[in-house]
Amino acid sequence: MRDSKPILLLEDDTVDAMTVKRALKDLKVSNPLVRAGNGEEALVYLRNDNNIKPCVILLDLNMPKMNGIEFLRVAKADEKLRSIPAIVLTTSRDDQDRFQTFQLSVAGFIIKPVDYKKFVEAMRIIDVYWTLSEMPNSEQETTNANFQTNSACRR
Amino acid sequence: MRTSRPILLVEDDNVDAMTVKRALKDLKVTNQLVHRINGEEALNYLRDKDTLKPCVILLDLNMPKMNGLEFLKIAKTNAEFRQIPVIVLTTSKDEQDKVETFQFSVAGYITKPTDYKKFVEAMRTVNLYWTLSELPFSGA
Numbered sequence: 522m523r524d525s526k527p528i529l530l531l532e533d534d535t536v537d538a539m540t541v542k543r544a545l546k547d548l549k550v551s552n553p554l555v556r557a558g559n560g561e562e563a564l565v566y567l568r569n570d571n572n573i574k575p576c577v578i579l580l581d582l583n584m585p586k587m588n589g590i591e592f593l594r595v596a597k598a599d600e601k602l603r604s605i606p607a608i609v610l611t612t613s614r615d616d617q618d619r620f621q622t623f624q625l626s627v628a629g630f631i632i633k634p635v636d637y638k639k640f641v642e643a644m645r646i647i648d649v650y651w652t653l654s655e656m657p658n659s660e661q662e663t664t665n666a667n668f669q670t671n672s673a674c675r676r
Numbered sequence: 677m678r679t680s681r682p683i684l685l686v687e688d689d690n691v692d693a694m695t696v697k698r699a700l701k702d703l704k705v706t707n708q709l710v711h712r713i714n715g716e717e718a719l720n721y722l723r724d725k726d727t728l729k730p731c732v733i734l735l736d737l738n739m740p741k742m743n744g745l746e747f748l749k750i751a752k753t754n755a756e757f758r759q760i761p762v763i764v765l766t767t768s769k770d771e772q773d774k775v776e777t778f779q780f781s782v783a784g785y786i787t788k789p790t791d792y793k794k795f796v797e798a799m800r801t802v803n804l805y806w807t808l809s810e811l812p813f814s815g816a
Contacts, residue, residue: 597781600779603779603781604775604778604779604781605778606778606781606783606784608809619810619812620759620812623759623760623761623811623812624755624758624759626752626758626759626780626781626783627783628761628781628782628783628784629761629783629805629808629809630809630810630811631808631809631810632810643808646801646804646805646808647805647808649801649804649805650784650801650802650804650805653784653786653798653801653802654763654784654785654786655774655785655786655787656774656778656785657774657775657778657779
């Protein structure tokens with residue numbers, strides 16, 4: 522990623538979350554991965570001012586309590602959160618899911634490949650794209666982020 | 677790109693537009709490139725019932741008449757247009773531009789490399805990402 526801020530992953534499935542973690546490690550992506558089990562937990566993380574705002578949000582759609590679309594409705598209506606790029610990472614091929622999430626201006630809708638190699642390739646493209654692209658609020662928070670996570674910037 | 681719908685390029689500079697066209701051609705991207713020279717012209721294209729909605733919008737910021745930010749203000753409040761991913765393609769490194777466009781949930785903000793080879797590489801990444809990602813309008 523372009524900066525060293527954490528990646529926030531919304532995923533209720535532990536095995537899927539571990540696959541994301543493993544793929545990022547294999548790709549030598551040094552951003553810390555913060556996991557929330559559902560939308561509600563993610564909002565608690567995002568609204569705690571002691572936490573560094575993530576550079577991107579990777580979100581699953583089908584989750585208990587507060588699902589991905591419900592989360593997007595809240596996050597995209599919140600001035601402090603709506604600038605964070607949210608990328609859907611799902612197994613859903615549902616047209617309605619795609620329609621609703623693009624209505625909420627997601628910055629990508631990626632259907633998770635089942636094959637691990639293909640999944641790593643998908644994560645690689647996500648990483649390369651969000652390393653090429655600038656990120657919101659980089660200047661304001663990067664110093665803080667570097668101080669707190671001491672993680673290498675990939676630029 | 678994942679679908680064969682056109683790419684809408686909003687760019688006032690003709691030379692810059694030709695560079696985008698040339699890069700897409702070099703990358704063998706087959707999507708038609710629709711070029712509009714400012715936000716107003718881009719909205720006219722989007723509002724025309726006879727045209728295909730684009731798969732993505734590549735948007736310059738500094739343009740006469742209606743600039744990129746003014747375009748976003750209108751496009752992102754329209755239920756039909758706001759689904760289309762907008763990727764800012766600019767030479768502006770202005771922090772304010774970045775903050776304001778991300779407030780409109782742009783799907784990328786790319787500072788145009790001046791070197792052509794690097795520019796092609798950037799466009800290659802944009803194309804790879806939007807081929808991996810699904811797009812709002814399915815099919816043709």
